[in-house]
Amino acid sequence: MQILLANDDGIHAPSLHAMHAALQEWGDVTVVAPAIEQSGVGHSITYLHPLVAHKEFKNGEFFGWKVEGSPADCVKLGVLEFCPSKPDVIVSGLNTGANIGINVLYSGTVAAAIEGAFFGIPSFALSQWMDGPPDFAASARRAIPLCQQLLPKTRPGQLWNINFPPPRPGWPTGVEYVTMGVRRVAEEVEKRIDPRGRAYYWSGLNPIRSHLLDEGTDIKELQEGKITVTPLHFDLTEKAFLNELRSEKLSLPE
Structure with missing residues (x-):
């Protein structure tokens, strides 16, 4: 089993190293991760300047490739250049923080998995809700059998978004x-003043609790201690609506 491991928190993230340790029980792991944190960059790619990659070592041994680019860049380079063979599976994470609701569309972690789906490779975006001290090793360990269960269910162009609750008693x-969960309660930007009297702003300070707790959504089930699994697809076409529209005629503008 050839596995490509990427993330958006950067190659030094403890959550990535926990995921790497767990994945070695499943197969041959190639790490390709950003040189610095790339959270919230979505599906950005680097094309206006060259992509640079360096070898990263841990305890004197080669650990993986450190890329001066985005999570999507990392997956592209991993598939096309750094993996010894085409990956059988792509894992993005373990992310430090949940990727749920509308915030999935901003996520570099999910974007890396989408990039894997572009290549037709089964891909998993794995995230840890940070509501207290995390146990990355436990979530990474649970992720392996879960991914193995989902692997044969994966359809072309589809990926999996998986979130783990924090380690509270009885959880998960x-x-x-x-x-x-696609309905927000509110979107806020917090204004602050620096010591020189200048305004600055923080956005996205409470991504989970800004959503409505609709039944059957990742937002609600994660907050009830569940591991949430959402099948996603990169084709954003509103197909049912498109089929309705095809029965109509558009007039050609003059």
């Missing part, structure tokens, strides 16, 4: 297939 309480 189960695993649920869920939809994205």
